[in-house]
Structure formats: structure tokens, C-alpha cells
Amino acid sequence: MMAPMRRAILAANWKMNMTLAVGRAFVEELLARPLPAGVEVVLCPPHTLLHSLGKQLKGTSLKLGAQNMYFEESGAFTGEISPLMLQDAGVDYVILGHSERRALFQEDDGLVGKKVAAAMARGLGPIFCVGETLKEREGGETLAVVERQLSGGLAAVPREQAGELVIAYEPVWAIGSGRAATGEDAREVAAFIRRFYRDQFGREAEAGLRVQYGGSVKGANIREFTGYPEIDGALVGGASLKAGSWYEILQAVGQQVSAP
Numbered sequence: 410m411m412a413p414m415r416r417a418i419l420a421a422n423w424k425m426n427m428t429l430a431v432g433r434a435f436v437e438e439l440l441a442r443p444l445p446a447g448v449e450v451v452l453c454p455p456h457t458l459l460h461s462l463g464k465q466l467k468g469t470s471l472k473l474g475a476q477n478m479y480f481e482e483s484g485a486f487t488g489e490i491s492p493l494m495l496q497d498a499g500v501d502y503v504i505l506g507h508s509e510r511r512a513l514f515q516e517d518d519g520l521v522g523k524k525v526a527a528a529m530a531r532g533l534g535p536i537f538c539v540g541e542t543l544k545e546r547e548g549g550e551t552l553a554v555v556e557r558q559l560s561g562g563l564a565a566v567p568r569e570q571a572g573e574l575v576i577a578y579e580p581v582w583a584i585g586s587g588r589a590a591t592g593e594d595a596r597e598v599a600a601f602i603r604r605f606y607r608d609q610f611g612r613e614a615e616a617g618l619r620v621q622y623g624g625s626v627k628g629a630n631i632r633e634f635t636g637y638p639e640i641d642g643a644l645v646g647g648a649s650l651k652a653g654s655w656y657e658i659l660q661a662v663g664q665q666v667s668a669p
């Protein structure tokens with residue numbers, strides 16, 4: 410069973426998909442259905458949809474997330490978006506350090522660490538992503554890689570803010586591949602993340618930390634992950650692009666958390 414004091418969190422990472430009309434229709438379709446109590450649901454559209462979806466989600470239980478940001482508040486950083494701007498758009502969460510940002514846009518642990526601290530300082534909740542490549546897993550380096558990413562990403566997090574974080578464990582080889590990790594593999598890394606966090610920030614902060622699994626999650630396999638007490642939800646790409654497949658995931662976790 411899931412640990413009772415932490416609320417499950419499911420986040421939809423739409424990546425570079427959806428236009429405004431399609432995103433708004435998705436939200437309408439979702440809101441027409443009963444959303445599960447006990448599960449926090451976050452939609453992370455591209456930046457151009459944030460303001461409009463922020464207005465559409467106002468007064469609903471759905472939360473808004475962004476997919477990236479820069480760590481400075483304002484200035485000569487052409488093409489970048491700041492924590493202040495995200496806050497202005499009504500954003501609650503921001504995905505940081507996603508493996509696609511790391512691999513395709515050369516984001517390193519130092520940069521990700523600055524972003525995580527800047528988001529927290531603004532009151533935005535980071536969904537901070539870590540995870541190994543297939544080569545690293547096959548080389549037996551999974552925990553060492555995750556440890557390095559955690560050290561860099563959390564280096565500037567002040568102790569008093571540490572209870573507010575979400576960390577997504579996303580093995581790179583499982584993302585978009587249709588080949589999810591096993592529940593047991595995900596549990597092992599989630600437990601490692603929790604231990605690292607406890608050692609760094611103390612027991613109380615660790616009790617508030619929520620760890621997600623990400624990588625080829627769908628309605629049919631989500632409970633394999635959220636059934637473990639170390640895993641509090643998921644970060645979902647492909648299966649979050651249609652309201653129907655996204656809703657299957659919400660329902661599956663909703664039933665799990667409300668089961669006696």
C-alpha cells in the first residue's frame with residue numbers, strides 16, 4: 410500500500426505536442442469525468458499553452474506544470490522562460506532535468522541544480538528527473554549515476570524547503586520505448602533516492618518527498634509501480650496525450666489509493 414501521509418502525484422508530460430485548441434479540448438474532456446480523490450493530477454503542456462490552460466484549470470482540482478525553465482528571474486537570456494514568468498502563468502510545478510533536456514540540450518547536473526533551487530525559491534514545485542541510460546544500467550552503474558544526478562541537482566536546495574520536492578526516476582531506456590522497468594527495479598532505485606534524501610535532509614524532509622516512476626507508463630502497468638510504498642506516482646509521456654488513456658491511469662491509481 411502507498412504510504413498514507415503522502416498524496417499520490419501523476420504528471421502528464423506532453424513534451425513538444427499539442428496546440429492550444431487540442432490542449433483545451435483535452436482539459437474539457439478530462440473535466441467532464443469524475444476525477445479520483447486522493448490523487449494530485451498535474452498537466453505539463455508546452456510553454457505557449459500555459460497561460461490559457463492556467464485560466465481553464467482555475468477552480469478545478471487539476472494542477473499546472475511547465476516542462477522547463479531557466480534559473481534567472483529576468484534579463485538577456487533570449488528564448489528562455491523564468492520562474493517569475495511561470496508563476497505569472499499560474500504554474501504549480503516544473504519538470505527539471507528531464508533526460509531529453511540532458512541528452513539533446515546538454516543540460517548538466519550543475520545547471521539542473523541551479524534550476525531546482527531557483528524553482529523552489531519561487532515556490533514552484535520541481536519535478537526533478539534522474540535516471541540511467543541502457544549502457545549505464547548494463548554496466549552496473551545505475552545507482553552511481555542516480556547518486557551523481559541527485560548530488561548535483563540537490564546541491565543548492567536549502568534544508569528548510571526540502572520537504573516540498575518531487576523526484577521522478579526515469580530510466581532513459583524506458584522512456585517512449587514501450588519497455589517499462591519492472592516494478593522491482595523501479596522500487597530499488599526509488600528506495601535508494603529516499604535513502605539519499607534522508608541522509609542529506611533528514612527524516613522529516615524524506616517523509617514529504619514524493620518519488621515518481623516514469624518510462625512507458627500506461628493504465629495497464631501503473632499499479633505495478635504505485636503498489637510499492639516507495640513510489641508515489643508517475644511522470645507520463647505518450648499515454649498522457651489522449652484524455653482517454655490518461656484517464657485510465659488516473660482511475661487505476663485512484664482505485665488503489667482508496668482501497669482499504
Ligand code: PGA
Pocket residue numbers: 422579583584585586587623624625626644645646647648
Ligand atoms: P513515456 O515518457 O511515458 O512516453 O515513456 C515519459 C517521460 O519522458 O516523462
